[in-house]
Amino acid sequence: MDRPPSDIEALIELMARLPGLGPRSARRAVLRMIKKRGQLLQPLSEAMVKVAATARECVNCGNVGTSELCAICADPRRETGEICVVEDVADLWAMERSQVFKGRYHVLGGTLSALDAVGPDELRIPRLVDRAKTEEAREVILALNATIDGQTTAHYIAGELEALGVRVTSLAQGVPIGGELDYLDDGTITAALNARKSL
Amino acid sequence: MDRPPSDIEALIELMARLPGLGPRSARRAVLRMIKKRGQLLQPLSEAMVKVAATARECVNCGNVGTSELCAICADPRRETGEICVVEDVADLWAMERSQVFKGRYHVLGGTLSALDAVGPDELRIPRLVDRAKTEEAREVILALNATIDGQTTAHYIAGELEALGVRVTSLAQGVPIGGELDYLDDGTITAALNARKSL
Structure with missing residues (x-):
């Protein structure tokens, strides 16, 4: 052959x-x-x-860049006291495309996973706690995927940050813009109903 | 951003x-x-x-290789008088994986298409006619895809080769090995029934 x-x-x-x-x-x-x-x-x-x-990893946040600090960490205008925690760089890019977040990021590089033996040390979580202290963050926004592993990781991080007195928030869950109820799963509808707001 | x-x-x-x-x-x-x-x-x-x-194209057959002639065209054992005509190199590799064809190939580089303005000269068809003459081919096997464009191309090539007195054949159409009738389209079942053979 x-x-x-x-x-x-x-x-x-x-x-x-x-x-x-x-x-x-x-x-x-x-x-x-x-x-x-x-x-x-x-x-x-x-x-x-x-x-x-x-290409190299930003030593501060784990973003991909071409120097020791990525363009976001090197930009003083983005020192807003807000740190947005994402699972990976693709999520960071997705957030940036929406152009709504003006602060800095922290890329975990995955989620906690008992099955895959991924613990907090593999995920730059200690580094996040350090940053929250040294950068005197006012708010840490958890923009993790709405999966089981993502939510487990969010809870763990919230616990780690509790002692620092920093405000910890997460992205709202609900009906996506343009979404039709008929096509949504039960979990999303339940979450959207529970988080309903008055007009 | x-x-x-x-x-x-x-x-x-x-x-x-x-x-x-x-x-x-x-x-x-x-x-x-x-x-x-x-x-x-x-x-x-x-x-x-x-x-x-x-990487470069074989000048003789259009296969991909690392020298002027590809490994198949350079191998005298494959000079069997049979030329198998395929649409592209991926099809040639698929034929080779089956290890059943021992002759040489001719890669068209596509199919005739009125919509995409692909005519015979774009497809190395003149070169195929040349080869059938100079290599004194006994048989040209058309292994083109069973699509409309593939079959149109097959008919056109058969017409071009008619005057040379070379035998022109095409792959059999029918039920694929392991195929279940219930999952097959009507066209395949019709073709398989029309080409039925006695046991």
């Missing part, structure tokens, strides 16, 4: 390890790259070399 | 152009790469640089 040349096969195997890609879509992606060498493969390989050389 | 650093953003944009990835999955893929720099980002960037430098 003739297999793809070994360089190409190695590339396919690596691509297949990315989230959202399997062996078949990795093959398709690599063939598309080779077909569009000038527009896709060359620029991609250059972009990757660049990112591999420059 | 703080956006991802521009190098990372450029990488995300390029990744989002790959088939099967959108902006969201490209962001996830890039974050995973950065997280696993040693196991993923570094090897990926090296593999891409290598492939960008070495």
